[in-house]
């Protein structure tokens with residue numbers, strides 16, 4: 380019997396767009412106060428390279444936090460920054476983000492919480508997914524919120540699924556992972572012994588298991604599992 384529903388964030392609950400241009404403009408001002416002189420365009424390019432680098436550490440099941448993320452970018456430019464500065468840079472990313480919610484969570488979350496524990500499990504190097512959910516007032520519906528940077532392990536590594544199950548105090552067979560990534564969410568969950576529901580918003584049908592087009596269909600789908 381399913382007792383807990385675990386949500387991915389990006390592409391499942393919400394779509395986030397960050398203006399790295401805005402972040403970079405602010406970042407160079409902040410960094411210059413620490414005696415670090417970089418150009419906004421160079422910083423932005425280093426960030427894009429760091430986004431790629433982060434994909435490579437995910438293949439090893441690893442995750443970076445914001446301090447490591449920004450220092451990887453600054454390292455490309457021959458610099459490094461302290462925790463205070465990288466915390467500040469992380470805040471700029473949060474402020475420069477725009478969020479599009481992919482379903483009516485005001486209706487969905489209270490309805491699911493009547494029958495299930497609810498968790499977030501996001502591959503994130505920063506606090507933004509949790510912060511955005513909290514700021515919107517959705518945090519109270521979540522029993523557990525996990526970001527991969529908490530434990531420096533990313534989906535699809537089974538250890539982060541087990542970590543989430545431990546916090547939820549449910550067994551793998553009692554939980555379902557809901558996400559849009561076949562590799563990170565669906566294969567990851569199944570390897571860790573969970574059920575999985577794939578969010579296939581484009582209707583490609585690439586995976587043949589339990590599939591919804593949008594998470595608003597979850598209450599119906601959960602009855603079948």
Ligand SMILES: [Mg+2]
Pocket residue numbers: 387388389390391558559560
């Ligand atoms: Mg996703």
